[in-house]
Amino acid sequence: MDFKALNDLSYGMYIVTTKKGNKNVGCFINTTMQITSKNPILAISLNKENYTNEVLKETRKCAISILSEKAEKELISKFGYFSSREINKFEDRNYQNISELPVVLEDICGYIIGEVIRVIDVETHDIFLIRIQQAKKISEEVPMTYKYYHENLKGTAPKKAPTYQEGKTESKGNRYQCSICGYIYDDSKEEINFEDLPEDWTCPLCGVGKDKFIKL
């Protein structure tokens, strides 16, 4: 199986949120698609081990914020690589309570609010069917795609030949993986080898230090 082909499927970048009692809960997702156009229904997919999945099955109401290309990687990392079970992801972030849901408003194109009308068990994941109750466009910013995120927010500037030649010692072709978020630093694709990065360098995805990286 050539899994690389699956990388060419196109997705957007979203944060789905809900509220359990007074607790704001949410996570990053890229799998969202509209299923019907009349009285429209959306489908989103959430891993069963995900805390937001567990809570959404109870609350049956959620908001989906559509991230724009302006969205910061810190926002995406916070909602993508941590669990609402353990931390308050909404602290210091721009969100607002709308229809009793904590809607992330930070660098978004718009948001959708809806009610879960069905949960479909698909092995490791669940598909949630959501009847849209509100939808609001907030800005004319360009929606961020998953591809954009991978190409532009992983902390590696496009290679410039002069810098490449001057800044890089001979690459050993080593690869290092962040033990927190899974981000891979590949010497052969970077201008600077991992070992030569400054000590205060942090993971471009989740922000932890070099000491959290494991040599593959």
Place this chain on the structure above:
Amino acid sequence: MDFKALNDLSYGMYIVTTKKGNKNVGCFINTTMQITSKNPILAISLNKENYTNEVLKETRKCAISILSEKAEKELISKFGYFSSREINKFEDRNYQNISELPVVLEDICGYIIGEVIRVIDVETHDIFLIRIQQAKKISEEVPMTYKYYHENLKGTAPKKAPTYQEGKTESKGNRYQCSICGYIYDDSKEEINFEDLPEDWTCPLCGVGKDKFIKL
């Protein structure tokens, strides 16, 4: 409801195909997403009135071709605005029989072949869950997004001030809709008013003549 917000959901561009006896069947879709990663399952959504939906429920096997930005609007129009019930969409197109399915290979990044493991009735549409059996990356071309398609393949070149000034008579702000595919020609957004277009002008989406347009 502010439906404009829904336009900011991101999608790719795909052609899903299957084979009924000796008859090649298929249509354009933008709603495809991966649901699980282990022994992976995809979900696609198809309108119930769609002939490909009807046939896929029988054949239970399909190919999904991932279109690249090189894909021509004629390919997309053919698979998007006509029915395999009435025409042979594969005529004069680049496709190949792979695992007994007609896989469209024209300007694609890759393709996926799979088996329908479940059909989920969602009002006007069905979600097909497809277990991936084969996946192949074909080229390094950029996958086409739905946004790219709307912005680049609707036949309207970016406005250039000199042409705009010289070519355009005062806009009456009229709008005309293609009765075949639904494409809207909006005088206020074009360099040339609809009435001033040459008689051999054709719909940039489905290729029919000016006479098929209705003034809104």
